[in-house]
Amino acid sequence: MAAAGTLEQLLPRTIHKAPLSLPGATPASRALVEELLERDRATHHCFFNAIGFHNHLSHHLLAAYDLGASPALLQAAYDEELKEQNDVFVADREKGTVERQKEVLTRENWREYLGQDKYYANYVLFFSEEVKRLGAHAAFEEYVFSEQANAHGACMTERFVAGALHPFIQMGYAIEFNSPAMVAQGPSVRPA
Structure with missing residues (x-):
């Protein structure tokens, strides 16, 4: 396990364009969208603003990329949505308090922190480690659909x-984009 607790580059940040997508995406736009997705994953909470609406930045970027957006348009979309995002370590959305939680989630204790937004980064790290250990499909099955997960x-x-x-x-x-890193975010985005 990554005891240091970094969210960057734990899993490959690569995406794979679906065969039925529109033309126009270039190698440069793919490289940029992969970088921006990684930056979003490592620095932004799943909830934005004080109310707690869901962060749709990654969805916006992938939809634009799939429709053939240029690197300039992808960057502009990221920069615009960046204005509203919460820090990945936000402890209290209403007060804007940012505090990294030191608890290390394990296969034994991961249930203990469910429902507490301040542990979002811990969950992304934990599920990233589990996706790396088990593979995306098996981790998803084990932590979402298994009897133990419920x-x-x-x-x-x-x-x-x-x-x-x-x-x-x-x-x-x-x-759709064959992204293990996004698989790790799936169970993390609804801790409450």
């Missing part, structure tokens, strides 16, 4: 379809 009040399948289906949408993008 026992003891964890209710991960319910959490997965909660929050206006945001985790489900996140996973859809992860599957």
Whole structure:
């Protein structure tokens, strides 16, 4: 496990364009969207603003990329949405308090912090490590659909379809673009 707790580059940041996407995306736009997705994952919380709307930055970037957006347009989209994002370590959205939580989530204790937004970064790190260890498909099955994932009040399948289906949408993008890093974010985006 990555005890240091860094969210960057734990999993490959590569994406793979779907065969039925529109023409126009270039190697430069792909490289930029991969970089921007990694930056979003490493620096922004799944909720933006004090109310706690879901961060759709990655979805916006991938949709624009898939429609053939230029690197300049991708960067402009990122820069515009950046203005509203919460820090990945936000501890209190209403007060804007940023504080890195020191708890290390493990296969034994990961259920203990469910429902607490301030542990979002810890969950992304934990699920990234599990995707790396098990593979994307097996980690998703184990932490969302298994009996153990839904026992003891964890209710991960319910959490997965909660929050206006945001985790489900996140996973859809992860599957469409074959992105293990986005798979790790799927179960993390609805900790409440």
